[in-house]
Every structure is written in C-alpha cells, then in structure tokens.
Amino acid sequence: MSTGEGRGSLRRMLRRLTASEAEIEAQQLQRDSARCGGVPAAQCARGQVASVTGRLRTVVYTPRTNQPALEADLYDGSDVVTLVWLGQRRITGIEPGRHLTAKGRIAVRDDRKVIYNPYYELEPST
Structure with missing residues (x-):
C-alpha cells in the first residue's frame, strides 16, 4: 500500500468516527440508491423522468376539498x-x-420536488 492510499483509508476511518448518526444514515442511503440504479434526488430537475430510491420519512393523508391525496416524503x-x-x-x-x-x-410545488402518482416498488424489509 502506498502512503497516499494509507492516508485515504485513515481519512475515511476518521470521517466515520466523527460523523453524526444522520450523516452516516445519509451516506448509507446514497450507497443503497446508487446500488438500485436510482438518480440522486439532489440531481433531479423539473420535467425529468427519474427513478429515486430511498426511505419514506413521513406519510400523511391530506384531505382537500377538490381532491384528497396521500403524500409521502x-x-x-x-x-x-x-x-x-x-x-x-x-x-x-x-x-x-x-x-x-x-x-x-x-414536478416542483412550493419549491419542493414532487412526483405525482408515481410508479413504485417496495424494497424488501430489512
């Protein structure tokens, strides 16, 4: 192993030791998304057809007068x-x-990225 490779391994180890739980979760979700062939949500743009893989944070039923909807982040x-x-x-x-x-x-609604009536596949529970 060269000296440069050793420093890179040390940096990665130190990052893991000092990272918050949220940062570690975000890194794991990004690796899982890439493995499933998903496009990073941060790179998605209005009008683009995208496949995004991740974890549902919230699920809310929003009753509206014109059309009720189920929304999930x-x-x-x-x-x-x-x-x-x-x-x-x-x-x-x-x-x-x-x-x-x-x-x-x-699509973009209130400065948030949205997919209406998405096709979806549930990933196996771990």
Missing part, C-alpha cells in the same frame, strides 16, 4: 422528493421507514 440521503398519490387515503406498504423505488416525472 422519500429521502435518499441527498434530498427529499415528495410522492403524491391523488385520490388515495391509504396504500398498503406505504408507511414511514419503508424503503422503496419511485419512478415518475419530477
């Missing part, structure tokens, strides 16, 4: 994409903490 370690299922009150398997891959066209 999907976090992949780089950013959050809000998934919105119009006309739904509950979807089996869509719950906080669940890992999934969502595919659809990125």
